[in-house]
Amino acid sequence: MTTLLTIQQAAAATGLSVHTLRYYERIGLIDPVPRQTNSHRFYRPEDMRWIMFLIKLRSTGMPIQQMLHYAALRRRGDDPESVAERKYMLEQHAFAVAAELTALQDTLAVLHAKVGLYSAMEETLKAAADNRREENIDHGKHNLRTRREPPEGSR
């Protein structure tokens, strides 16, 4: 079956290292992946889906401790308490992610603004250089002030 992956392939597919895949398994984030000759792991599509989801949680800042808790609940099955708590956890995390999201947007705006200011400064500096060059030819004539405020309390 071409849909079963070796650990290398799983690593390539997820972007995790083989080390990390084994690490996740031994700490219990991934439950024991089936083995072929009682040694080599093979990863099934369902394993891959779960790992992809773990990556989403991690990359959005959920600590491994919490992911372990979630994994334990999932392992336990779909009894009402498990479902309720998993739902709660994801709601909480969604909340955190939403906050992070607006923070990122905020920062992105600031970054764009600063890049804009730097572009303006570059023009100013270029203009000043031109003026200087001009002065070398045509003394006495005074240059226009094209200087703009530099970004961010810069010295």
Added chain:
Amino acid sequence: MTTLLTIQQAAAATGLSVHTLRYYERIGLIDPVPRQTNSHRFYRPEDMRWIMFLIKLRSTGMPIQQMLHYAALRRRGDDPESVAERKYMLEQHAFAVAAELTALQDTLAVLHAKVGLYSAMEETLKAAADNRREENIDHGKHNLRTRREPPEGSR
């Protein structure tokens, strides 16, 4: 001047700890904050603005090494190379932040979807419980299947 802050106040204002403020200063992220009686620091508005900006960079994943580089460029002044490189750095970071942003949005959508599925499961479970309760009164009558697919390859 009420606009000068003690380290405590600066910590409160930024959300950093006093430890972190001093740490940032000694590694060179913040350049030496002026002292009052040649010992106690006081933070000026411009220091605060810079720190706020640092926090934005950090919280959007810029490593401290890079921030140090940026800080060094800024310290150096507004010569063309410094400006050009700072601009470049922020452009690069903006790029990374934008990527992170879409990843977060992606994850947020997945989280909402899963929460939705869990809600559906809860209803299903409740319905099943109701059926069971009914059966206790009215044996023999068979219950409707209200079960829905559970989220994420759950066992």
Added chain:
DNA sequence: ATAGAAGTTCGAGTGCGCTCGAAGTCAAGT
């Protein structure tokens, strides 16, 4: 049959970004 590549376990090591603790200075209040 033998080399080499890919897999295994498990404990130890690493890098990052703080975080803490000890020992000391200084200013104000009782």
Added chain:
DNA sequence: ACTTGACTTCGAGCGCACTCGAACTTCTAT
């Protein structure tokens, strides 16, 4: 005079999430 408390430096320590290394087994190809 003395306690209190906010500050100082500086090195050591910590928690997290990997990451690596050593020693070993197993499969595939020549």
